[in-house]
Amino acid sequence: MSIDQDVALPHARDEGAWMRSSGNLFASMELKTEIELVTVAKVGDHAAFSKLVRCYQRAVYRLAFAMTRNPDAAAALTRDTFVRAWKGIKDFPDGRRFFPWLLRIARNLSVAQARHRPPNPKPGEADILTLFGELRPDEQMALALRVVERHRYDTIAALLDVSIGIAVLRLSQTRGHLLARTAPPGEGRA
Amino acid sequence: MIHVTIQQLSSHLDGELSGASADLVKRHLASCTECDSKFAALKEQEELLSKMLMHDPGDAFFDQLAIDLEKLIGMRAATSGPAIVAGARRASRRTVSVHRAEPAPAPVEPARESGAPLPSHDRRLAGLPLAPSVRWIVATALLVLLGGVGIAVSQTDIMIYSWLNSLARRPTTIDAPPAVEVDPPPTHAPPPTSTHATTRAPTHATAPAPAPVADAPGDVPEVAEAPAEEAAEAPAEDDSQLDLSPEPVTMRADEIIAVPLSPQAPTHHRASAASTRRKVSTVDEDSAAADRGPPKAR
Numbered sequence: 001m002s003i004d005q006d007v008a009l010p011h012a013r014d015e016g017a018w019m020r021s022s023g024n025l026f027a028s029m030e031l032k033t034e035i036e037l038v039t040v041a042k043v044g045d046h047a048a049f050s051k052l053v054r055c056y057q058r059a060v061y062r063l064a065f066a067m068t069r070n071p072d073a074a075a076a077l078t079r080d081t082f083v084r085a086w087k088g089i090k091d092f093p094d095g096r097r098f099f100p101w102l103l104r105i106a107r108n109l110s111v112a113q114a115r116h117r118p119p120n121p122k123p124g125e126a127d128i129l130t131l132f133g134e135l136r137p138d139e140q141m142a143l144a145l146r147v148v149e150r151h152r153y154d155t156i157a158a159l160l161d162v163s164i165g166i167a168v169l170r171l172s173q174t175r176g177h178l179l180a181r182t183a184p185p186g187e188g189r190a
Numbered sequence: 191m192i193h194v195t196i197q198q199l200s201s202h203l204d205g206e207l208s209g210a211s212a213d214l215v216k217r218h219l220a221s222c223t224e225c226d227s228k229f230a231a232l233k234e235q236e237e238l239l240s241k242m243l244m245h246d247p248g249d250a251f252f253d254q255l256a257i258d259l260e261k262l263i264g265m266r267a268a269t270s271g272p273a274i275v276a277g278a279r280r281a282s283r284r285t286v287s288v289h290r291a292e293p294a295p296a297p298v299e300p301a302r303e304s305g306a307p308l309p310s311h312d313r314r315l316a317g318l319p320l321a322p323s324v325r326w327i328v329a330t331a332l333l334v335l336l337g338g339v340g341i342a343v344s345q346t347d348i349m350i351y352s353w354l355n356s357l358a359r360r361p362t363t364i365d366a367p368p369a370v371e372v373d374p375p376p377t378h379a380p381p382p383t384s385t386h387a388t389t390r391a392p393t394h395a396t397a398p399a400p401a402p403v404a405d406a407p408g409d410v411p412e413v414a415e416a417p418a419e420e421a422a423e424a425p426a427e428d429d430s431q432l433d434l435s436p437e438p439v440t441m442r443a444d445e446i447i448a449v450p451l452s453p454q455a456p457t458h459h460r461a462s463a464a465s466t467r468r469k470v471s472t473v474d475e476d477s478a479a480a481d482r483g484p485p486k487a488r
Binding site for chain 2 (some may be wrong): 040046049050053054057061062064065066069071074075082083086117128129132143144146147148152153163168169171172173175176178182
């Protein structure tokens with residue numbers, strides 16, 4: 001698995017406009033502070049990386065829980081994500097935001113762990129959770145960013161490194177797929 | 191009636207439609223029960239998903255998670271572990287790097303805007319766990335190990351080649367008997383019976399001893415004659431003499447069996463094969479005749 005893939009922001013040159021449209025995603029940390037912390041952490045500073053961990057661990061855990069539907073697996077996925085980020089932070093590309101890079105790591109780790117995880121939905125909630133677990137990781141991530149984190153479409157597109165049109169299409173198709181699978185036959189056609 | 195699409199319903203659910211599009215969808219939902227029920231199902235599914243996919247373990251969990259992560263990345267072990275000197279060194283380096291980064295964040299911004307790579311080679315090497323001297327020692331040890339392995343492999347090749355050579359030179363002819371050791375040491379060779387009789391003779395004062403065997407050292411020429419005679423009888427059994435002789439090597443058993451019957455085979459091979467076939471056919475005819483029993487003339 002490569003954690004050094006470019007997680008480019010679609011509007012990286014217009015950083016100010018992208019930050020204004022990002023809603024509450026980076027409200028806990030300013031861009032300048034994040035760049036300074038990442039720069040210092042890239043040369044091996046543990047304290048700077050620990051600040052980044054404490055800033056983003058809740059968001060990473062929430063998405064990890066949505067991807068795994070299990071508290072222990074979500075905690076393990078969060079730990080693995082940050083450990084992998086620490087190992088690869090020296091190659092972190094400049095001019096990129098830290099959280100999309102973390103999400104890409106978490107997504108790749110989730111795909112790797114899902115191959116060895118037995119399906120274990122809760123009784124009574126097996127339908128929607130099972131169907132959600134059968135979605136592709138990108139679809140799960142898009143829906144979780146909207147349902148759990150309540151991000152706007154442009155933020156979801158930036159975090160997933162896709163255009164806004166692709167993000168809207170992915171969300172609507174995922175919802176339609178879940179609705180068609182859960183609704184009785186003959187219903188839900190438009 | 192033209193229904194609204196799932197994309198319009200999804201965007202309307204998220205509040206992402208503009209004013210005119212949102213009004214259009216609202217009016218359609220008010221007049222179309224099918225689309226309205228679908229929108230209601232979509233809304234219910236969204237609430238169910240948000241309820242099932244959300245989980246907040248609390249602040250204590252995240253504090254412990256941060257502590258675990260600091261242990262995993264080596265921060266806790268460096269500051270509170272037994273390696274106090276190493277921890278102090280890392281702490282001093284950390285302090286220096288933080289002080290270097292805080293008052294002068296200006297170099298970061300131009301590098302980011304111009305897209306130039308920020309970390310230098312020294313900084314990348316500084317993140318490695320090994321010291322430079324240890325790295326040199328490890329590299330030298332690896333080179334020595336690789337050299338030793340290469341020498342061992344070459345020696346093994348030479349030994350295998352010489353062993354195969356010796357195997358190829360072993361005589362496997364049909365008529366050659368195995369070589370027999372015929373070089374007993376002269377002092378351990380048993381003397382002939384007559385010699386025993388004559389050696390006991392000097393104990394009797396009256397009996398005259400024969401002249402050639404009167405003295406004990408006379409045994410040596412008689413015993414030494416035996417190897418010389420045997421060597422003269424079988425000189426061709428020596429391996430070295432076989433190898434050095436210019437005469438053609440006799441046909442071996444495997445060569446006779448594996449002789450090709452095509453006309454491209456060498457002449458002596460073809461001759462040997464023909465003679466072998468002749469012999470075999472003769473033997474076959476004899477055995478067939480024996481099986482047939484007495485001739486019909488009887």
